[in-house]
Amino acid sequence: MLKLKTFACMLLLGGAFLSCESDLDVTPQDDDELLADGFFETEGAYKQALAGVYANLSLTSINDPGGSNIAGLDAGTGQYIRGLFNLENLSTDEVIWTYENDPGLRGMQRNTWSSDNPLILGVFARASYEIALANEFLRQTTSEKLSSRGVSGTLVGDIQVYRAEARVLRALANYHLLDMFGKAPFVTENDDVGFDQVPEIVGADLFTYIETELTEALPDLVAARQNEYARVDQGVANMLLAKLYLNAEVYTGTARYADCIEVCETLIGSGYSLTPNYLFNFxxxxxxxxAQNEIIFPITNDGANTQNFGGTTIIIQGEVGIPENNGESLGVNPGGFGGLFRVRPEFARLFTENPLYQSDARNTLITQDRPIEIDNIGNTAQGYLITKFSNRTSTGGFGSDRTFTDTDYPLFRYADVLLMYAEAVLRGGGGSESLALEYVNDLRERAFGDTSGNITQAQLTLDFILDERSRELYWESHRRQDLIRFGLYTGSSYLWSYKGGPQSGTAIPDFRKLFPVPNQSLSSNSNLTQNTGY
Incomplete structure (x- = not known):
């Protein structure tokens, strides 16, 4: 496993590769600074440098969990996974945040955000930072650079693998920008250092760029499940391709369900397996x-070494209920972070309306002495809780710290592959209907412990798949994307509590399928354009 809190992180995230100006324009420094320091004199330096690219997915600073290496960006809302959670889950029917006076929160969870929303800025800036980090690693590892430093032999082959991993990490950041903004600043390792007026790449062009990056990197990656834990391999690249193809019709207007099925078949044949106990994943x-047999790509959390106020720390601390003070059972302090999260009633009913789901292992709702409805968002005693993520171990122990959690965030899981295959079959991509049913029932047999929850071929419909995806993948940063793909995110055909503002929910316009490009980013790069409606 790559150790994230290393000298590499201090270089990459502390400023030797990048400087982050107050206007949030991410600008690489001159690479001679690194050469002058002699950083690449040792063979291990290249792996350490790669660790810094990974570290941006977990850390906001190497000095202080409350610090940020991007000037003007809050350390909490600027953390990569917390940002994904805010935009992909908090803006949907799955979760609600108690304290609406916190900057940006009311607009996010009521779907009334503007281009000044700091949560949106956090995601755009952090993903852009990841692209810049990957670009600088690739600049420093060209054949010419390696030759000038006398690098040869086995290390050259190792660095070729590292370069492929960096390209996938860059593709991941671009994928998130495509999904949430429909565009990205288009800069690669081939652009001049310090070039700040970066052109944008939009829609189908961005889709094709990400697809090409992934397919070109694949042959140089380690085979699926054969790399060190939490490092990119062919499974991660294929998972990203499958997600691209599943959502291609949204991103480009052209369906790619057959391609999704083909990549899912590759993943299904790559040796992944469902963890017998669903909750071991969290x-x-x-x-x-x-769980490492099911988790295709985790974003690491370590209570001692990668302390931050995002990732699973904010999720687990936020699960703790007030007045329950049930943090001890989740492996954190009794009061957690003061009742941050509850679930909206529409999500809760996926488990409560049918008595069958009372025995579903995925049902982690706390319902006792709580109303399902939330008529006062600030009242922490209203609405059900969940306890899906935990800082306890599978043997009953605790994580290394009661504030900062050890639980890795499962960004991609094999369970999602099985659900994607089934959905792509139902959407006409080909494949096998009987296998689609088998894969869905594999998940349900894990959930129920036997075949009592199995469904029939006739019951396997797209509506069922959407609900099953929420039951299986809730709070894993997929829900907004799913609702958009199913045509339910905007408009009035599906209303959930506080959608668009009021408790009863109201229609939101189609332009909110995309988030606005932050005003700060527009100010620092005149080549970026605003999305329609903002």
């Missing part, structure tokens, strides 16, 4: 308790 030892 525990403090999910790097070693068997």
């Amino acid at each position: 525990m403090a030892d999910n790097n070693s308790n068997g």
Whole structure:
């Protein structure tokens, strides 16, 4: 496993590769600074430098969990996974944040955000930073650079793998920008250092760029499940391709369900397996308790070494209920972070309306002495809680710290592959209907412990798939994307509590399928354009 809190992180995230100006324009420094320091004199330096690219997915600073290496960006809302959670889950029917006076929160969870929303800025800036980090790593590892430093032999082959990993990490950041903004600043390692007026790349062009990056990187990557834990391999690249193809009709107007099925078949044949205990995927030892066979790409959390106020720390601390003070059972302090999160009633009913789901292992709702409805968002005693993520281990122990959690965030899981295959079959992509049913029932047999929850071929419909995706993948940063793909995110055909503002929900316009490009980003780069409606 790559150790994130290393000298590499201090270089990459502390400023030797990048400087972040107050206007949030991410600008690489002159690479002679690194050469002058002699950083690449040792063979291990290249792996350390790659660790810094990974570290941006977990850390906001190497000095202080409350610090930020991007000037003007809050350390909490600027953390990569917390940003994804805010935009992909908090803006949907799955979760609600108690304290609406916190900057940006009311607009996000009521779908009334503007281009000044700091949560949106956090995601755009952090993903752009990831692209810049990957670009600088690629600049420093060209054949010419390696030759000038006398690098040869086995290390050259190793660095070729590292370069492929960096390209996938860059593609991941571009994928998130495509999904949430429909565009991205288009800069690669071939652009001049310090070039700040970066052109934008939009829609189908961005889709094709990401697809090409992934397919070109694939042959140089380690085979699926054969790399160190939490490092990119062919499975991660294929998972990104499958997600691209599943959503291609949204992104480009052209369906690619057959391609999604083909890539899912590759993933299904790559040796992944469902962890027998669903909740092991979300525990403090999910790097070693068997969940590593299901988690295709985790974003690491370590209570001692990668402290930050995003990732699973904010999720687990936020799960703790007030007045329950049930943090001890989740492996954190009794009061957690003061009742940050509850679930909206529409999500809760996926488990409560049918008695069958009372025995579903995925049902982690706390309902006792709580109303399902939330008529006062600030009242922490209203609305059900969940306890899906935990800082406890599979053997009953605790994580290394009661504030900062050890639980890795499962960005991509094999369970999603099975659901994507089934959905793509139902959408006419080909494949096997009987296999689609088998894969869905594999998930339900894990959930129920037997075949009592299995469905028939006739019951396997797109509506069922959407609900099953929420039951299986809730709070894993997929819901907004799913609702958009199913045509339910905007408009009035599906209303959830506080959608568009009021408790009863109201229609939101189609332009909110995309978030606005932040005003700060527009100010620092005149080549960026605003999305329609903002």
